[in-house]
Amino acid sequence: MESIETLNLPEKGTKLNLEQAMFLALSEASKGASFVSPNPMVGAVLLDQHGGFISSGYHQFYGGAHAEVNALKGLRDEDLTGGHLIVTLEPCAHDGKTPSCARAIAKLPLHKVTYGIIDPNPLVAGQGVKIMSDAGIIAEQFSSNNKEIAAQIRIQLEEVCEAFLWNFRHKKVFVALKMASSLDGQVALKSGESQWITGPESREYVHFLRSCYDAVLVGKGTISFDNPSLNIRHPNIDKKNKVIVIDTEAELLNTCSELNLFHSHESQNIFWCIAEDFKSEIELKNPNSKLGPNIIYVKTNISGHLDLENLLEQIYELGIRSVMIEGGALTASSFIVSELVNRIYVFQAPIILGAGGAKSWTESVRIEKMKDKIQIQNPRYKTFGNDFMITGTFQKNRLETKNTNNQG
Ligand SMILES: NC(=O)c1ccc[n+]([C@@H]2O[C@H](COP(=O)([O-])OP(=O)(O)OC[C@H]3O[C@@H](n4cnc5c(N)ncnc54)[C@H](OP(=O)(O)O)[C@@H]3O)[C@@H](O)[C@H]2O)c1
Numbered sequence: 001m002e003s004i005e006t007l008n009l010p011e012k013g014t015k016l017n018l019e020q021a022m023f024l025a026l027s028e029a030s031k032g033a034s035f036v037s038p039n040p041m042v043g044a045v046l047l048d049q050h051g052g053f054i055s056s057g058y059h060q061f062y063g064g065a066h067a068e069v070n071a072l073k074g075l076r077d078e079d080l081t082g083g084h085l086i087v088t089l090e091p092c093a094h095d096g097k098t099p100s101c102a103r104a105i106a107k108l109p110l111h112k113v114t115y116g117i118i119d120p121n122p123l124v125a126g127q128g129v130k131i132m133s134d135a136g137i138i139a140e141q142f143s144s145n146n147k148e149i150a151a152q153i154r155i156q157l158e159e160v161c162e163a164f165l166w167n168f169r170h171k172k173v174f175v176a177l178k179m180a181s182s183l184d185g186q187v188a189l190k191s192g193e194s195q196w197i198t199g200p201e202s203r204e205y206v207h208f209l210r211s212c213y214d215a216v217l218v219g220k221g222t223i224s225f226d227n228p229s230l231n232i233r234h235p236n237i238d239k240k241n242k243v244i245v246i247d248t249e250a251e252l253l254n255t256c257s258e259l260n261l262f263h264s265h266e267s268q269n270i271f272w273c274i275a276e277d278f279k280s281e282i283e284l285k286n287p288n289s290k291l292g293p294n295i296i297y298v299k300t301n302i303s304g305h306l307d308l309e310n311l312l313e314q315i316y317e318l319g320i321r322s323v324m325i326e327g328g329a330l331t332a333s334s335f336i337v338s339e340l341v342n343r344i345y346v347f348q349a350p351i352i353l354g355a356g357g358a359k360s361w362t363e364s365v366r367i368e369k370m371k372d373k374i375q376i377q378n379p380r381y382k383t384f385g386n387d388f389m390i391t392g393t394f395q396k397n398r399l400e401t402k403n404t405n406n407q408g
Contacts (some may be wrong), residue, residue: 004030018114019149021045021053022142025116026153028058028067029160030090034175034211034237035061038321040161042069042089049082049111060156063097065396068105072077074299081109086142088116088157102128106135113139114159120168141267153224155378163213163322166342173312176213177332178206179361187329192225194328201385202347206326207234213324215242215271215315217242219331220252229264230326242320244271245293246331248306250278256292261361267293271318273311274301294318308338329359335373336365344376345391347384 007027010016016024028043031314036059044067046054057070061065065073068091072080091101091113104112113132119125142157144150158165163174180198181187187196198205210216216230223245230243243265247253253272256262260383261270270293274282279297296318299310316324325335337343367373376392383389 004160006030007236009056009247010053012054013048013147015051015313016047017051018086018142018154019144021047021084021148022088022114022116022153022157024056025067025086025155026160027090028056032059032061034208034239035196036060037065037214038164038167040089040164042067042161043069044085046071046075046080047084047086048079049084051084054083062348066092066098068101069098072104072108073134074130077109082111084112084114085108085110086114088160090117090119090124090126091128091132092119092121092124094123097158100128100131102131106131106137108137110137114141114142115139116153117161117165120165129190135278138352148291150364151161151233159378159393162342164259167321171316173316173320174213174343175312175335175341176209176322176324176343176345177335177341178209178324178347178360179332180195180206180347180349181361182353182358183348184352184355185362186353186355187327187332187361188225188359189386190357192221195226195352197351198347198349198387199240199385202387202389205384205389206347207232208237209218209324211237211239213241213322214320215244215323217244217323217325217331219328220245220247221260221330222326222328223247223261225328227260228326229260231264240265240269242269242271242322242389244296244315244320246273246306246311248273248275248300248304250282251273253282253292262293270294271296271315271320273298273306275304275306305334308335308340312340327361329361329363332361333364336362339394341394342391343391345389347389348388398399399401 004026007024025043025045029041032041038064043058045056055071057067068087080181091105093100093102102355105328129139166174179187232239232241265316272293273296276297276299296314299307301307327333375395380392381390
């Protein structure tokens with residue numbers, strides 16, 4: 001989502017071609033990043049019959065008006081006659097928290113609607129297009145003769161609502177991984193000291209990223225070394241997030257009251273993941289478990305660690321649709337080894353910690369042959385103060401192959 005460039009709105013009447021209008025709709029969509037989950041980020045742009053900019057809108061918060069409705073707000077039929085609506089996602093066909101956008105559009109004197117991608121929600125998928133076409137409005141999926149720009153736009157259309165698409169297509173949690181590392185890929189010294197590797201500009205951006213995901217996930221090492229708060233502290237964002245902790249043997253559960261986490265979050269927003277073998281012991285010790293965090297009992301694998309896929313399945317059932325893993329070294333690398341990461345954000349600071357005595361975020365990742373290297377897709381780069389951030393997605397076919405295998 002951070003890869004989408006934020007564009008200034010043009011003056012009314014400014015002529016935009018289809019590609020420019022779709023880039024603007026994408027920029028509008030990305031403004032909803034912190035508040036729409038589990039809904040998608042969607043943006044819309046309205047052009048008059050001569051291609052002049054009239055208005056724009058975006059889905060601002062979960063349950064709120066959709067992008068199309070916000071773009072059309074306050075306009076009269078005469079403003080819309082012969083107009084062209086450009087929207088990043090197919091207008092919805094069904095009545096959900098808000099009425100059907102496709103049916104509302106069908107009543108308007110618009111000439112054309114161009115949508116970016118078909119909504120994978122079975123309640124919509126193609127039906128929004130049909131409602132508009134049946135009403136005599138040309139409803140077309142975005143395409144362009146400029147192959148390079150078309151490819152860029154298609155990638156951004158998927159990226160801007162990637163968690164939503166992943167949830168609907170695979171019924172799985174979307175997993176992002178964020179690490180702050182030295183130039184030589186280390187995330188902490190051997191002693192466990194890691195604060196701070198990156199500068200304040202990167203750290204403020206991480207608070208924005210926290211707001212884009214339903215929950216932050218960390219391992220118990222990070223809780224004991226750093227005693228982090230893991231809440232959202234951003235000057236422009238007021239939001240409470242959820243936190244998930246991996247603590248297989250419930251070693252830290254009794255120290256909850258001393259942890260900053262419990263001073264910064266209500267306990268119902270904290271999820272403690274423990275091996276299911278400890279269930280009876282814990283229930284015996286903490287009969288009044290309502291006072292503590294939510295406990296998730298997770299299956300273990302052959303080496304006694306939590307089965308991370310089972311963990312994700314359980315949090316999906318609890319309504320958590322996206323997580324951002326924030327470390328530490330072992331937790332990050334375990335998710336990579338399990339091929340469960342969709343997107344990565346690595347902030348690199350211009351410092352060297354030395355591979356000899358520090359921890360790497362790929363601690364347990366072993367690659368023997370260059371042909372097996374993990375290739376990050378569609379990488380994008382940004383700078384924050386003196387730091388550099390790279391983000392991209394993991395090869396789709398790795399995750400999707402895994403998905404198919406699991407279904408079989
Ligand atoms: N630079 C950064 O971005 C950053 C961010 C966060 C933390 N840190 C630093 O990282 C350090 C902590 O990292 P850490 O690696 O020691 O601890 P950690 O990743 O926070 O915690 C270790 C966790 O990994 C789990 N684990 C280990 N192997 C596993 C496997 N094969 N499968 C599933 N889970 C597995 C452990 O579960 P069990 O309960 O089974 O042991 C434990 O919960 C601290 O020094 C902290 O300051 C740096």
